[in-house]
Amino acid sequence: MVFSIAKTGRLGLIGTLLAAVLSATACQPGVGAGTSASASPSPEPAKHVFVIVLENTSYQLALRQPYIASLSRQYALATNYSAVALPSLPNYLAISSGSTWGIRDDAYHQLPAGGIGAQLTSAGISWKAYMEGFTGNPFAYYGGACPSNVVPMTNLGPDLKAGTPQLSWITPGLCNDGHDCGLRTADRWLSQVVPQITSSPAWRKDGVLFITWDESSANDSRVALLVVTPSLRGQITMPLDHYSLSATISEQLGVARLGQARQATSLSKELQAARVQASPSGS
Template sequence: MLCDITTVRRVRAVVPVLLAFAVATACQPAVQGGTGSTASVSPTGPSRHVFVIVLENTPYQLALAQPYISSLADRYAVASNYHDLGEPSLPNYLAMTSGSTWGISDNEFHPLPATGIGNQLTSAGLSWKAYMEGFTGDCFDSPYPYALKHNPFPYYGDVCPPNVVPMTDLVTDLNSNPPWMSWITPGLCNDGHDCGVRTADRWLSEVVPQITSSSAWKKDGVLFITWDESSAGDSRVPLLVVAPKMKGEITMRLDHYSLSATVSDLLHVPRLGQAKQATSLTRQLQAGRPS
């Protein structure tokens, strides 16, 4: 059952608690086999600062043809056999953050159970933030270039978490005490969706050095940069693994569930949904080599 954002706002305004719960129950998509939110045990080990940047609609070869993206692939590690989970955007973002697409095949608003990596980290007492370009304080009503479909966190529990903050907070946090997980979503121009991959490449050339010059990244951090979908019909997108000791090509087949598994492992929280069976990059990161 689909629920558009206008309906959800109306329900929230009339009876904030009871009807919002009813809408969440009615609109929850059927969970595909093996993609539920039942947790599995994650490998033990220290938490690391994790940074994730998700960009838009660019196939592997086109992304790697850009000067700054290419320089990152040469200097660090790139997964050359990494795949999206189909179109459109939203199911891919949900897969990265909860190990499931929830049977969703559109970009509409769907209230989902209060699960996902953000809720896990909150329950575990681990700090996290989602930095959103264009965000003005309301997950459901912030202006362009912000896009709700590129912010998966309010879908879980039908609430805008206080951890969702404007992109402008990122530099301040990097210079002080960044959270254990920093999820970074540029707006519809800088992510390449509306303005193309060259714009995204220039944006990365400004933001990535801010991350890699931070003490958190230098000490134990890892930055993942990927794209939600290929837009070329082949499902192949890059995953850049920017970590101090990682360099080379990662050739094993991976997908967005693999990213979910890796982030969960690094932050020492249980994997969710399809991520429980996914191939993780945890071993490669611990060893400091791509294979």
Template sequence: MRISRTCATFAACAMVTTIVACGSNSEPRSTPYGLLSPTSSPSSSAVALPTDSPQPTTTAVTRHVFVVVMENTGLDNAVRSEPIARLASANALATNYHAVARPSLPNYLALTSGNTWGITDDGYHSLPDAADLGAQLTTAGVSWRAYMEGMTADAGCLRSPYPYALKHDPGHDCTLEVAGTWLDGLVSRIESSEAWRSGGTLFIVWDEGNGGDRNLVPLIVLTKDATPMRVETQYDHYSLLATIEDLFHLPRLGAGATATPLTQLIAGGVH
């Protein structure tokens, strides 16, 4: 895949398979987490475990990566949804994770190519013939799939009828509670899959905030042996791209080259 058109650059839910990545870093200190007021500090830290919560001692192995991108909701608002708050409290949550632009489209480009390409709207754009994550994975022999809910095979990304929208994916046409319930069901289906059971890591992120929130959005990371924690390290969409590239031993693209990877949120760290 090349970045030649808008519809070829983002996925609502992408599954990357085949290559094995082994984590080796030690776990951050962590704590169970519920509804919160997000931190405003850009400092890098994780909150200490209660004394009765043991540190995991095994090294996680990631064989399959799932990425679910939700729509236009800041951290404060997202955790008001009961299903989303439950996912956040049971897994690893980044409380200082930022989208990199507004509106939606440049954030998808950042997530998949490490560059917003100077785009500041949600329109159709012909982009440079540059590498993106899909092209990297294909070249490396890593199988991957992208799932766009509502997009029809015949009409494609430019002409699929509503509720599909070129510039938006899950949650763009419904309430937060409906989106949270949909997400909860999707996570359950992922966790019941063989791909998940054989070494899955799931990243759930929102493309951008909903205004007035410093573009602070949730990032929730699920692994099979997840330790509930909140991590206050400052991250952004380039961090997520860099982390996936690191897991599959790919060169980092664009701004991902200098991004802080999500090592603290992944059990066993990034290899």
């Protein structure tokens, strides 16, 4: 499934009008995000975290694609990672706020202000969400308004060269995310975008890129999670899910975990151990 604030036929006339207003104004530069969630700034410098979320692909199918398979060999692959709900929208919300908010559809729902974006803004930590269209954008749901941090995908290239935010959330459009045009198209898109990220000063300095899928295309919840960072290799076999990713993102950026991510297993210990081992003073 796919969700979009511009596709709301299921909501009736009121929902359609609301979505039209949001599509026309909420995600344009200069529109505020409403009330931000409170958070204390981290005493540690925030690292650079990149997140790419693709659509509707089982673990097995993802690993059959040539570029995705090459990333799994070169970096780290979580082999026991799961989506937390059906359909798409609650999974995006789980990653970005630690909660599905009880949502079981892909319709537009105005949620309370909050989520990782508002939390980072409150903490003074830079972030942007790079969108190739309006689909796959969870940030428009929190507080009923989309922050100016949500920008077109075309901004990614220049930002990777200079001024990379500490969180870069990257959502391709319906073709490049594998939803409409197949996973081979998504694999080719990744082969073009990932090298831009891994050659950037931000990623090379202290960055980690997470690549995952919102939900499986098989009759299970298992999806792949690729952890692309210079210091971590091999398979990660412990049970993880989208709440684990939410927890890891928060910890890497030095802010408190949100919602059900508070109880989730994160990857921060593994990332830190790999960094220490890779450092000149590591043993």
